[in-house]
Amino acid sequence: MSNVQNSSETPKPVITEKQARRINAPARNMVISMLVMIAILIPILLLVPRLTSNQNMYNPQVDVPAIAYQSTQEAGYPVAAPTPDNWTYNFARWNSNQPDKIDFWNSGVVSPDQQYVELTQAGDTNPSWVAQKTNNSAITGEAEVAGITWETREGTEKDENTKREKTVTYYVGEVGSTTVILSSESGAEPIEQWAQQVVDYSKSPSHTAEPTPSNTSGIQ
Template identity: 35%
Template structure:
């Protein structure tokens, strides 16, 4: 009996012989298959000599462009070194600004003598405010970069204080420098509020309660 001439049986034998192995040769994937690779292309693209030269010139141009950019940036960076912490210190003359403000404020202005490593990063008289309460304010930066915001007004009222303290919640009364201060807290900020002979002082800080208490003691000693 002759074996049946079946083409389905003959195809794998032919493919195996061509590949030289016992495993079937995988058919190329469709180009629509997301797993298709370069090997599944029906042809392998070849760059012509001109195309290869053009691609090489583009790459060289990119390298040269980067080199020129670096060469320009290096001297610019050398001429502009990174700023030091001292560069951020303000030259505000707190005492001189306070003397000028006191002539128009109508009350005794608090402006402490600053230590060697302390400085005021701003100082101003707020005359035209939305709350209708003019006030003196300045920022005090200590040696370790802790910050205390000082505000002082002669015509303060509960609404102004609520706005200045961002509606912070009163938590306690605290005696500092012989003066009773109301303590308010909101988020990371602590506020100290006290009434003096002719003005109300509001102190605030979100960096150091110790520094806040220190400034409160200075205020109490200067204004009482």
Template identity: 30%
Template structure:
């Protein structure tokens, strides 16, 4: 019995000590949101928002398609400098049912103005904050657990990016289709 126990320990200990330790940084992935957005643009029909904020990290960015509700959308998860989390969701094909599904049981608690654009402010039963607005044909939903000032920062950067993408697309179309 001692030989069997010794053999088991001899096999398990090297495996245990050769595995890397896990820290908070192990799970922090910094996704290049701009690159993923450019890759998704072909399927989306527009360039999805890829806001850049200093000291923020993205742990996922994806184009979600093929769902039974028929609404395809862009989704990005951001980790804030204060260890909060905010999910950005954008679509150009929203309908009331899709919006209701995305915001869940969150109830409207007021409005919030971010850079002269009014957002619906909602509070979810699980403590999440939800902001929703429409900008240049896109519906944008921000939800998560973070300070409202961080929602303001992401909201402003997202709107700026959407508007800049619209300007660049219009310029691209006008240069590829010269008048006359």
């Protein structure tokens, strides 16, 4: 009886070691290929937020002379809007109807070596306003740039793209009758370069005369 049962069982295939390696080779190659692709993609994915950041994107629609002229009329003082060669604007605007009654001029520029600097300018400011615009960053000292003593600050913020903490440097100075705040994630060098441009421009502002009509108002 038991012999009949044994004879009905399906015999298990037996393969050699060489055959087993041949069978497993495609799966092993697929795993290796996936690991190589992941190794290539990880650095690219890490760079994507920096490449797509709106900070370093040049916006050709920013009509700086027109916006500066309109903003100057609103502000009652010549807003800082230098336009040196090789520096590009990605935004410029006048921010009105602020809850604290301190309206301000705001712009973002990219240096020739692709470093981003943001400018905030207002008249009749106070320490609370400065603290707010610098995200309550700690005062770190002073710097002499373009004949002006700038208060330096440094703080951390969360990057909107990477969600990681980033270090931001601030320079706060009195330019004419206004308070100017310059900030950058790239440290002091691009800030000081732009500070020089801002101070030089303030001595002879060129965008206060009515420019060619433009559809770009930049007033918010």
